[in-house]
Amino acid sequence: MRRSGIVAASLLLSSCIPSSGPRPPTREQRPSAEPNAATRQCYADLSNQHFLFRPLVDRTFDNGCSALGAVQLIDIGTPVTNLGAMTCPLADRFGQWVRDSVQSAAKAWLRSRVVKVESFGTYACRPVNGEPGKKLSEHGRSNAVDISGFQLADGRRITILADWNGPDEDVRHFLRAIHDSGCRRFQVVLGPDANAFHRNHLHMDLGNGPYCR
Numbered sequence: 001m002r003r004s005g006i007v008a009a010s011l012l013l014s015s016c017i018p019s020s021g022p023r024p025p026t027r028e029q030r031p032s033a034e035p036n037a038a039t040r041q042c043y044a045d046l047s048n049q050h051f052l053f054r055p056l057v058d059r060t061f062d063n064g065c066s067a068l069g070a071v072q073l074i075d076i077g078t079p080v081t082n083l084g085a086m087t088c089p090l091a092d093r094f095g096q097w098v099r100d101s102v103q104s105a106a107k108a109w110l111r112s113r114v115v116k117v118e119s120f121g122t123y124a125c126r127p128v129n130g131e132p133g134k135k136l137s138e139h140g141r142s143n144a145v146d147i148s149g150f151q152l153a154d155g156r157r158i159t160i161l162a163d164w165n166g167p168d169e170d171v172r173h174f175l176r177a178i179h180d181s182g183c184r185r186f187q188v189v190l191g192p193d194a195n196a197f198h199r200n201h202l203h204m205d206l207g208n209g210p211y212c213r
């Protein structure tokens, strides 16, 4: 996939221009043909960052879940596993966090480069912490990402689970540095110090914050 985000965006827009066929019956069932101004501006922001992405048609699901103004990140300079739908602002913050914060912390603390970021994913229609009865997780709005580990150019693999409180002091510093930089870029960041649900990943979202733990 070598298309730029802008090209992909314009293809999506042109493919969504209404034809002379039957009109969609309701507003709810009609996919958003034209992203709103904020989303269009966000597409431009992603392109300005040289992030490759594909705009996603707005979707809503049962239980209040949605992917609105969302994109699929294709290339932010460092491969990331398991990325699905992300709201465009989340994708923009995440791409900058990986490129700037994670890579600079790896250089400073690990004297290496991150060659792959491991994630547990983005969109998931479930309550907070997967506990029935709790409010909808920001994952249900495609507005959160869970990061579980990193592969380095020197062959090391670092995971939140094994290394947050692991034996290597520099690795511990690296993980806390990227946690703290996440707190400056996202609304909510939860890691192993928050609770046992987060012992193996950093949860980062653009919901209601700020909250950093």
Ligand SMILES: [Zn+2]
Pocket (backbone or CB within 6 Å): 139, 144, 145, 146, 202, 203, 204
């Ligand atoms: Zn999460």
